[in-house]
Amino acid sequence: MIRINENYTKLKASYLFADIARRVNTYVAAHPSKPVIRLGIGDVTEPLPPVCIEALHAATDEMSQRATFKGYGPEQGYAFLREAIAQHDYAARGCAIAADEIFVSDGSKCDCGNIQEIFSTDLRLAIPDPVYPVYVDTNVMAGRTGANVDGRYQGITYLESTPANGYVPSVPAGAADLIYLCFPNNPTGAVATRAQLAAWVAYAKQHKAVILFDSAYEAYIRDPEIPHSIYEIEGAHEVAIEFRSFSKTAGFTGTRCAYTVVPKALKAFDAAGAEHSVHALWNRRHTTKFNGVAYPIQKAAAAIYTAAGQQQTTALINFYLENAKLIRSAMTKLGFACIGGDNAPYIWINTGRDSWEFFDRLLNEAQVVCTPGAGFGKCGEGHVRISAFNSRENVETALARIAAALK
């Protein structure tokens, strides 16, 4: 008799975006004349940069001719893309990351979700709260947690991001083996300083732990003192894996390309204490269960690293950051304590009240959709996330409506 993976039954169903959709749909049905502006979901709205469009067309033409047609490529990604990444995202920032330490994939969601497979099931987890739900759910599925009790899974050390610590958690008192960190943070938009990241690297070294560092939003950092990569911290290549994505850098949410860096110096251990290369383990996993990203998509991603591509993506991100600045400024003026928006596309607003109640108020009185913080974890309660991904006109209209509603 076929049996299920019973860990799935522990998953607490996430109704967050379904709940939001239901409430928005109900409102729209009842008020067809009042257009709703969506600043909830973290999806980009502006078209792909022209260099990516050109690269997609050119690669498509290559696929139409026998002489230039591409079948299976290297599972880890084409050298032209891995080398561009190594050069522009790492060497240019003083990080010694080799092209063959970079694994190109179709999304950071996949990589963040799959990476835990190569580690033991009985390790001690540390995961932020509030948090991108994939980190937690994939570990529940793998059997690394107990039941969900009162909104939290047993067996996870939650790293609380609160007003008291400026939404950047310190290292925990006890030992953890696998630590998820995300800066600039989703959902809070908080960034970690060099000193804060250095403390995490030191902690990981002390405990022989591995840090999974999600820097999907690094392109939004404008403060020159804030590290873009954890590898800007000395010794991090011995303790950290880094996840990056083109989704928010170049509008690739519907185009799908990302990458993961697994340094060769990173080791993990077997029960007998012997060292194993994490790079070799991930390479085995990646080549066994993945067949590479579409050739035209990899060409589009590589185009981002040309001079024109850098200019176009910077302009795109500046556009969203200008939206973010408007949002943070308007919400601050209304008396709310805010974080994010300066080095991230998200603004995290301390509403001082129930996050669903605040969501309903914005929807009903300003026709604006945000994301209730409670959906990201216990520490998200009392907050909402507003996203900068929309047109300038929509953002300005939304802010005017919010000001009128909340004044």
Next chain:
Amino acid sequence: MIRINENYTKLKASYLFADIARRVNTYVAAHPSKPVIRLGIGDVTEPLPPVCIEALHAATDEMSQRATFKGYGPEQGYAFLREAIAQHDYAARGCAIAADEIFVSDGSKCDCGNIQEIFSTDLRLAIPDPVYPVYVDTNVMAGRTGANVDGRYQGITYLESTPANGYVPSVPAGAADLIYLCFPNNPTGAVATRAQLAAWVAYAKQHKAVILFDSAYEAYIRDPEIPHSIYEIEGAHEVAIEFRSFSKTAGFTGTRCAYTVVPKALKAFDAAGAEHSVHALWNRRHTTKFNGVAYPIQKAAAAIYTAAGQQQTTALINFYLENAKLIRSAMTKLGFACIGGDNAPYIWINTGRDSWEFFDRLLNEAQVVCTPGAGFGKCGEGHVRISAFNSRENVETALARIAAALK
């Protein structure tokens, strides 16, 4: 201290394609004037069908304009593609598969590799021999096997495909819970009759087992009596998951699109014996760890289902099948017992001697690369696989050289 998933240490390193590459490279270096023809790897050589090229260009243009730009799509795939699949691949063959039972992905390798996650780790596995290595390796990684002893993992029931059973294994005497089947088969090219598949479905029903049916090569079937889908067998929707791919149907090996069918009628059980929907489990897995296929790629896949697309892909497959016919006929004329090539792009040749020895002979005396059967499992010994994926000219040259070398 971070510990590894020690199941990875049980994996027997597969040196097959690396070994082939090493021997070929050595030969080429020593004989630069003798061009080698590769009929080893199962990768397509002909360009994408024109309908796919047109669709890629059109979708790229959509991605260049704000009004038509696509961000995140449904993780399970766009309705336009799922509906085209349901209509053309299932309804047209009398199989009642709904669009929302189809999960679009970036490759069958991923789906075949990931599907096991939703089942318990202590189930009883039945896997063919010879076999596509992904079925075995992903279960080793998940801890469902013991050590590799004498070329086989403990805890797997191997379904032997041999000359004696026409390379189509019968149901085993004992009980299995999760059964991998692949028809048309990789590597043998053998197909299963309706009666043979019906016996497997009956077996699965009897044992409350699940069949994982890989039909990546179904488009190569030309015999009208051979089922293209396991759902052509009555009751199969209660016991089977089917994997399909555009890789070999439309030359998508470098374009990446596939799909998996999980019928809602399919149930699995918890330890208490309660039924669970496998569709719900896979949907949870798919939406948690995957973010959908690139929009332009899904448009290219959907174009295959237009009248022009059907014509173009049929012509493409007929071209490879004509190659296959030439290969099988030439090898048969040389006195070898062959299977496959009539309803599959692979020809499985019973060489009657060590498969590496035969490989070396073809390489050294005919400058032709095949795949030694031993690389696919114990039952592959004594055989080689020749692939029909190449130009007509290369296939004809290769066959003339083989005939000269082996006569």
